Amino acid sequence: MSAVGVAGPPAGSAGAARRGRPVHVRAAIVSALAIAIGSLFMAAYTLALGDPVPHRITTAIVGDAGAHTDVVGEIEQVADGGVDFRAYPSVEAALGAMARQQVYAVLDATSSAPRLYVASASGASVARVFSNAAAADPRIRIVDTHPLPPSDPAGLDVFYLLIAATILGFLTVFQVRANAPGLPLRSWTVFLLSFALVASLALALLAGPLLHRLPLPVLESWGILALQVVTVAAFASTMAVLIGPWAIVPTYLLFIVLGNTSSGGAVAPPLLPGLFATLSQWLPSGVAVTALRNAVYFPSAQHVRPVVVLAVWAIAMVAAMVVVSHRRRASPGIP
Secondary structure, X not given: OOOOOOOOOOOOOHHHHHHHXXXXXXXXXXXHHHXXXXXXXXXXXXXXXXXXXXXXXXXXXXXXXXXXXXXXXXXHHHOOOOEEEEEOXXXXXXXXXXXXOOOOEEEEEOOOXXXXXXXXXXXXXXXXXXXXXXXXXXXXXXXEOOOOOOOOOOOOHXXXXXXXXXXXXXXXXXXXXXXXOOEOHHHHHHHHHHHHHHHHHHHHHHHHHHOOXXXXXXXXXXXXXXXXXXXXXXXXXXXXXXXXXXXXXXXXXXXXXHHHHHOXXXXXXXHOOHHHHHHOOXXXXXXXXXXXXXXXXXXXXXXXXXXXXHHHHHHHHHHHHHHHHHHHOOOOEOO
């Protein structure tokens, strides 16, 4: 990889045209764009997270549902018909599926007093929906097989950890470009990867052993967070080469407006609108939340897919940064 470092766009380019505009026009353009982005942020968070509605909560059922049609009806009513019941041969098999996060809840209809097993660690918002069924019908007994710790009753600490890693990733890129310019591409790439390793380790240690907020497996969480930081920082670097000072716009839209909203960290995917629920399985923020939650609360059932998707994002973004920098004969470290 050769060191690339071209100072800026040639004279007569879009940069020169931008400098030719009156300062009040440039200020108005930036302000209008900021208002538009802020409005998108508000709309996305309000529509996706403001009033979560069940869409498709996969639920195991054991026994004869016909013997408890009223109980099944209560559950479907509180979930607005968004429950997808799947029959299992035994309670043990159903609980195993829930431990592997293949279902969100288990209804044991084999006795006169039905039990409804939930796992608040896999989605506190989903567990609250099912708790409403127990409140409506006292015959239903709720059993939480994977409860959240008292220090994090809403299950948001993983989400906060992901937000910290995301903001740290792109904020550092823009601040280093502004305050320590001059790194050629080779040096910038080494800096980016080194920073991701150090920053993610600091976050994992802070949330785990230092603050005792989460029972984090440090090495696994370190790796997941490092992939997230690399993805965000490399994307921001690529955008910096492509569009310069406007790089914050696509970075913010992808990782804050779309990514955090659809991540499933604040509201579980079954309660998100269809588009956001789909994005949560493919955008880096969503798969990072899933991988972190699995590492913390389901250590024996970590899924390969979210880790692989996140790793593909990280590799693709670093590759894009290098390719774009070479083609533009520029470096993200040289504004």
